[in-house]
Amino acid sequence: MTVSRTINGQRYVSPELRDQVLASIRALNYTVNKSARNTRNGSSAYCIGVLYSNPSSAYLNEIMLGGLQESSRTGAQLLLETCTGLASQKAALKKLLAAGVDGIILPPPLCDSRLTIETLKAEGIPTLALATARPLEDVSSVRIDDYQGALAMTRYLIGLGHREIGFVKGDPSHTPSDLRYVGFLAAMRECGLDIDPAFVVNGLFTYRSGLAAGEALLKKKKRPTAVFASNDDMAAAVIAVAHGLGIKIPEELTICGFDDTPVATTIWPSLTTIHQPIVEIGRAAVAILSEQIERQQKGEIPQPVHQVMKFTLMERGSSAPR
Amino acid sequence: MTVSRTINGQRYVSPELRDQVLASIRALNYTVNKSARNTRNGSSAYCIGVLYSNPSSAYLNEIMLGGLQESSRTGAQLLLETCTGLASQKAALKKLLAAGVDGIILPPPLCDSRLTIETLKAEGIPTLALATARPLEDVSSVRIDDYQGALAMTRYLIGLGHREIGFVKGDPSHTPSDLRYVGFLAAMRECGLDIDPAFVVNGLFTYRSGLAAGEALLKKKKRPTAVFASNDDMAAAVIAVAHGLGIKIPEELTICGFDDTPVATTIWPSLTTIHQPIVEIGRAAVAILSEQIERQQKGEIPQPVHQVMKFTLMERGSSAPR
DNA sequence: CTGAAAGCGCTTACAG
DNA sequence: CTGAAAGCGCTTACAG
Known part of the structure; x- marks a missing residue:
């Protein structure tokens, strides 16, 4: 006593x-003995699973950082499970369920996996989709507005005086890719600018695909004065290509990316990009899921929550007036 | 029942x-109710703090990944706290202690902070230093042998036929920097190779410092045929400089790094480097600390544990025979 | 200011 | 095969 x-x-x-x-x-x-204290205080320790399929991504790491900050506040356990193919996806899900997770976070691209989401719904486990561009009505989500982000970036480039703007698309199987492209198109259209079809090239969000895209855009006689790549890895690759061709950045060419992952500030010049508050997104995801789990444990039926976070245009060394 | x-x-x-x-x-x-279950089973939930001062490092993220894998197995809570200067370091430590952490992991460069370690020792809190090159007798540690790593890499370069090998040093305030340099020197000496003083340049482990180092090494008339940078970020920068100068990699110049952080496989060509099993290191750190905490809670006095992990030389696209 | 008693939700002998 | 009883280490009224 x-x-x-x-x-x-x-x-x-x-x-x-x-x-x-x-x-x-x-x-x-x-x-x-914290377990005993929790017992008495009525707060059941619960466990949130994170099922991811993109192990090397800096994105996931930042999500975990934010998630950990929040979970150590509320006392939730975080459990990571990785998978590669479809088979291992099922196995990983089974493993998480067997471990008794009380909620699950799905980072991209699993956030759009119909199969996974249906399985979780059948099990009655609160689920949260991260960074999906097509949030489902009945599954919670945390994301930024990719369309608005691309719109803002393109307007910024136009504001700098650029007219011939190249665009590197993202992986078509990721839902945000499309929105970013549409945002780019919308900004160009509202300013009455034509888009040279040769200035729009495909990419897959990887550095490697960015190299190919960079060469396609910059090795021509007529090249854009600015390139907007759908993510930072590809933008970094375009910068590398430009270096190789002896094109000065930002004096002769403006390049910008999307996401503000660590590479954006690692390379030189540093990258003008759209900052996603990834750590905060991870924190919000765990916070939302925690509340839903507590609701569910009280016998209530939790309502899905959709949170749209604010992005920021980070103006750095890779962009300049035309 | x-x-x-x-x-x-x-x-x-x-x-x-x-x-x-x-x-x-x-x-x-x-x-x-997992808390109640734990209460009955006698396993007190405990909490391990991670005090770091290098937020953007990919290193920390991988450590956390491994740490989480282990902690979700044992049921430990992980608590992250960041700090920048000396003042915030004290504040962060105080915060962790106030939160009631039962053990603390110190990633570099805090692993060598005399002040932090002494404070923790006075509090009687099990501590583990990560990747320090100067492990203290009475503080647990998990690390690789940086000296052997640098030795292996340099031997590999010599084996490829390189004789004029450049070296980019790391941040002198980090203890592994020295060991890596000494390992390089030892391998050169054992093969009877001279070291051109102009081929050894200073760096700070940052991409930016790597750019300067790359220029110092490559913009001369007489340049090395291979460059060994003390970490991947600097090696990536040297590759960027080489690209800019139109030097073909690996045909005209071999470049290699150390650590095998994500950038090593992001850039093109991918980087030959020394792989540190960072995820496993994180896992081992949590495992060791968990055991020590359990010991301590039983009233025993835990003995410090020192674990040296194996590194691997990853041969990739940035290196080739002379 | 101090301490005996009850109860949090679970599991593990124990007796039927 | 089933269930009443005790106890894990804590905290919170409750009575002194």
Whole structure:
């Protein structure tokens, strides 16, 4: 009793007793048993699974950072499971369910996996899709507005005086790719600018695909004065190609990306890009799921939550007036 | 009772009763209260803090990945705290202690912070230093042998026929920098090769410092046929400089790094480098600390553990015979 | 200011 | 095969 009061810093413990307790705590190497404390406080420890299929992505790492910040606040356990193909996806899901996760976060591209989502729905497990461009009505999501992001970036480039703007598309199987392209088109159209079909090239979100795209855009006689790549890895590759061709950045060519992953500030010049608050997105994901799990444990039926986070245009060294 | 047996899959529950229980579980959305279970099972939930000062590093992210894998196995909570200067370092430490962490992991460069380690020792909190090149006798550590790594890489380059080998040093305030340099020197000496002082340049482990180093090495009339940079970020920068100068890699110049961070496989050509099993290092760190915490909670005095992990030389596209 | 008693949700002998 | 009882380490009224 008195020990409890001492530890929790409550009033009504005489200084003498308090010191005695503190001394004993030291002597015995005593630490509070947090499980027991939680039991009494009625907060059941729960576990949130993260099922991902893109292990090398800096994106996931930042998500985990934010998720951890939040989960250590609420006391949730985070459980990571990785998968590659469809078969391993099923296996990974089964493993998470067997481990008794109470909720699941799906980072891209699994956020758009019909199969996974249906399985989870059947199990009655609260699910949250991350960075999907096509949020489902009944599955919670946290994302930014990719369309608005691309719109803002393109307007910025036009504002700098650029007219011939190249665009590198993203992986067509990822839902945001499309939105980013459409945002680009919309901004060009609203300013009455033509789009040279040769200035729009395909990419797959990888550095490698960015190299090919960069060469397709820059090795021609007529080349754009600015290139907007759908993500940072591809933008970094375009910069590398430009370096190789002796094109000065940003003096002779403006290049910008999307996402603001670590590579954006690693390379030189640093990349003008759309900053996604990825750490905050991870934090929000865990926070939303935590609440839903608590709801569900009380017997309520949690309502899906859709949160759209704010992006920021980061103006850095890779862009300049035409 | 019967519910408990059903959930834990023990024998001696009649099929009828079992189905009834399962049905009720579904109907009521029942989930086991893990805190209560832990209480009964005697396993106190504990919490491991990670105090870091290098937020953008891919290194930390991989450490966390491994740490999470292990902690979700043992049920430990991971708590992240970041700091920048000395003042915020003290504040962050205080915050972790106030949160009641039972053990602390110190990634580089904090792994060599005398102040932090002394504070933790005074508090009697098990501590583990990550990737320090100067492990203290009485503080647990997990690391690779940087000296052997640099030795292996340099021998590999010499084996390829290179004789004029450039070296980019790392941040002198990080303890592994020195060891990597010494390993390089040792391999050169054992093969009877001279080291041109102009071929050894300073760096700070940053991409930016790698650019300067690359220019210092490659813009001269007489340049090395291979460059060994003390980490991947700097090696990537040297590759960028080479691209800019129109030097073909690996045909005209071999470049290699150290660490095998994500950038090594992002860039093109991909980087020959020393692979640190960072995820496994994170896992080992949490495992070791977990055991020490359990020991301590039983009243025993945990002995420090020092684990040296194996590195691997990853041969990729950036290196070739002279 | 202090401490005996009850109860959090679970599991593990124990007795039927 | 089933269930009543005790106890894990904590905290919160409750009575002194």
